[in-house]
Amino acid sequence: MRVAIIGGSGNMGRWLTRFLLKEGREVIITGRNEGKLLEAKRRLGITATTDNIEAVENAQVILISVPIDNFEAVVEQIGPYTRPEQVIIDITSIKASPVAAMHKHIKAGVVLGAHPLFGPGAKDIANRSFVLTPTNDTETALAQRVKKYLETRGARAILMSPNEHDETMAVVLGLSHFIAIVSADTLLSFDRLKQMDVVSGVTFKLLVTLTESVITEDPELYASLQTNLPKLAEIERSFQEKVRTWADLVESKDQPEFAQKMRVLKDKFNKVNPDFSSAYEDMYKLIDTLQKPPPEH
Incomplete structure (x- = not known):
């Protein structure tokens, strides 16, 4: 499985990259800072690009890890390029407006709001908490699968509405x-x-x-x-x-x-x-x- 991390050159994006590599996933990250991308590529042996659309078109799962102020612009950019079989998850610390933006701009694929309740200093996800914010039956089914995945690795997952x-x-x-x-x-x-x-x-x-x-x-x-x-x-x-x-x-x-x-x-x-x-x-x-x-x- 290939996972694209939009904003993967940031602190949390790099943490997610390391975690997913340990899980045996193939990872492609995007970012605006070419220097950070080259460093991540060199250190982690991953694919890195400044082109969000390229990353989206070549992934099964898309994680969006960008600042809240840039979130809707990024989602609007990638929305036309998502496919029905893809999963798109945002990991911002705020949920109502990002989830609404995903519903507005992403017409293909299943979206889910998620919030890891820890920072990039964590060693792994054991004993860490996540909030998942599904808004319909399809998203709830995805959230239950994500919840099971997290719990088998020692994490806690709580479901609630974005608001x-x-x-x-x-x-x-x-x-x-x-x-x-x-x-x-x-x-x-x-x-x-x-x-x-x-x-x-x-x-x-x-x-x-x-x-x-x-x-x-x-x-x-x-x-x-x-x-x-x-x-x-x-x-x-x-x-x-x-x-x-x-x-x-x-x-x-x-x-x-x-x-x-x-x-x-x-x-x-x-x-x-x-x-x-x-x-x-x-x-x-x-x-x-x-x-x-x-x-x-």
């Missing part, structure tokens, strides 16, 4: 990234960050790890997510209001109300998460894992 995915990701990705970026901006406004890290406890170390891991990512991708995820601005306004509420309690030194609000949150977490009581121990296990030295070779 449900995007509303969920607005919190799971959008809000968590926003908190990390604003926290990084705040931490870096102090001139003693290194000193703080030396004397810090587990909570601070995890916060710094979170902020650093987000800031190392692609700024264009994160800006695109922040501006394209639906209802995210509304969620972030709610977050800002809650920050103001808690900051007011600190400023007014209202210890009883602060403690009471924390107790209310604890009760709510206990109801929604049966394992909530182990969170403190889990935090120490996580930091121990992060601080574990790499194995000697």
